[in-house]
Amino acid sequence: MKNVKLIGSKTEQDIRKQLVKSNELLFKSEENKRLLEVIRSLYPEMKVAYIIDWIPEQGEDIYKLLINENIILEIELDRYNAEIDPIIESKSITQYLQGLSKQKQIKLGVARDLANKYLDNMNS
Numbered sequence: 001m002k003n004v005k006l007i008g009s010k011t012e013q014d015i016r017k018q019l020v021k022s023n024e025l026l027f028k029s030e031e032n033k034r035l036l037e038v039i040r041s042l043y044p045e046m047k048v049a050y051i052i053d054w055i056p057e058q059g060e061d062i063y064k065l066l067i068n069e070n071i072i073l074e075i076e077l078d079r080y081n082a083e084i085d086p087i088i089e090s091k092s093i094t095q096y097l098q099g100l101s102k103q104k105q106i107k108l109g110v111a112r113d114l115a116n117k118y119l120d121n122m123n124s
Helices: 010-028 033-042 093-097 102-123
Strands: 049-056 060-067 071-078 087-092
Touching: 010 033, 010 049, 010 102, 033 060, 033 071, 033 087, 049 102, 060 102, 071 093, 087 093, 093 102
Parallel strands: none
Antiparallel strands: 049 060, 060 071, 071 087
């Protein structure tokens, strides 16, 4: 499955704003401190991350993140007990795209575009 072609639509612009906010909250908010610690322990080379999906369950939160521009990380964190180890699954972009809805494909495309631009700026 190929990547979605971005066209600069209103939907993409809205998603872009959401993702930029998710990135800021991930790195700056107290609520996401544990999530950030888990990611950093797995990927110390992480330069940028975007929360592309968040599912609040009864006792846990399930996050799907794009790490740098090519790693999809699914993390399940217990909401009430920080002692419980998170459940972690890592996927390639290709694996993640299988069966993904059009909306989520666009979100991933925008997140990858943001990540690529961020990493290009760091390297220039």
